[in-house]
Amino acid sequence: MAADKQTNLLAKQLFKLSLVNGVVSPEQVAGVLGWVEQYAPHRPVALLKAYQHRIAIELAKSRAVVEHAGPVSDAALQQIAAAMTKRYSRAITASAKPNAKLLAGLRVRVGSDVYESSVASQLATLSV
Amino acid sequence: MLPLLLATVEEANHAAASGPLAGLQQTFEHFGVEPKLILFQLISFLILFGVLYKFAIKPTVATMEERNAKIAAGLKHAEETQARLAAAQTESAAIIKAAQVDAQKALDEARKVAKEFGDKQQAEAITRAADLLAKAQQSIELEHQKMLNEARSEIARLVVKTTEQVLAKKLSDADRAAYNDAATKELASL
Numbered sequence A: 001m002a003a004d005k006q007t008n009l010l011a012k013q014l015f016k017l018s019l020v021n022g023v024v025s026p027e028q029v030a031g032v033l034g035w036v037e038q039y040a041p042h043r044p045v046a047l048l049k050a051y052q053h054r055i056a057i058e059l060a061k062s063r064a065v066v067e068h069a070g071p072v073s074d075a076a077l078q079q080i081a082a083a084m085t086k087r088y089s090r091a092i093t094a095s096a097k098p099n100a101k102l103l104a105g106l107r108v109r110v111g112s113d114v115y116e117s118s119v120a121s122q123l124a125t126l127s128v
Numbered sequence B: 001m002l003p004l005l006l007a008t009v010e011e012a013n014h015a016a017a018s019g020p021l022a023g024l025q026q027t028f029e030h031f032g033v034e035p036k037l038i039l040f041q042l043i044s045f046l047i048l049f050g051v052l053y054k055f056a057i058k059p060t061v062a063t064m065e066e067r068n069a070k071i072a073a074g075l076k077h078a079e080e081t082q083a084r085l086a087a088a089q090t091e092s093a094a095i096i097k098a099a100q101v102d103a104q105k106a107l108d109e110a111r112k113v114a115k116e117f118g119d120k121q122q123a124e125a126i127t128r129a130a131d132l133l134a135k136a137q138q139s140i141e142l143e144h145q146k147m148l149n150e151a152r153s154e155i156a157r158l159v160v161k162t163t164e165q166v167l168a169k170k171l172s173d174a175d176r177a178a179y180n181d182a183a184t185k186e187l188a189s190l
Helices: A005-017 A026-039 A044-061 A074-088 A119-127 B002-018 B020-031 B035-170 B173-188
Strands: A063-069 A093-098 A105-110 A113-118
Touching (some): A005 A026, A026 A044, A063 A074, A074 A105, A105 A119, A119 B035
Parallel strands (some): A063 A093
């Protein structure tokens, strides 16, 4: 069921209430969920889906998913997290995700942005 | 009869010897010629001649003259007709000659126009053929280039796929770790 305009507007307000200093706060999110549970606003399921979507997008912005083929050290992850934190001017944590299709190298995904330095990408460039 | 003629000649010679009139008179008497009868015959002849002249000779002469006039008119008309015919033949010959000249001019003009039209058509056909040839060559060139690009892409795809398979088998963890370190430095420096 698609959320209507009023539901989207309420989800946006609840999402803003969930941020503390531009970062999603678990305590605030818990408070928002409690408010929804207590007052049961109009179309609660659509509201919670829209709210969850916004929270997921925001969390993805503060998380760097590092896809890798072969071993990657914690120091490398920390180094990438620091570089992304500096680049986006917000705290970003890095998490590793194995991807054998890369052959060798890394692919970093922050929100909708993708940074890649891998053998697969270079071979793909050659094949174009 | 000969003795009668000899007697007459002898009497005439005898009368001539006595005078010309007396001789002539004796001759007339000898032959039975009477002056009165001759006068009456002369008068009858004149009357007959007058009647014949009035009712036969004169109309006949008039008819003949009329016929002669008609014949003369016919001859004159025939001459005029012949003259007109000759003039008409001359005129028709001139007209035919002029028509032939005009026809020849028209024919020459038509030939000239036809030649110009043929030359123009030929030039246009040559131009169109050249355009078609150029377009065909361009199309062939594009098709050739497209085929080369497709072949190049397919070859590159096969090479990349083969390389991926080889690298997936041949790359060791140490190689991957070294590459990952290099990638980390590259991404951190963005």
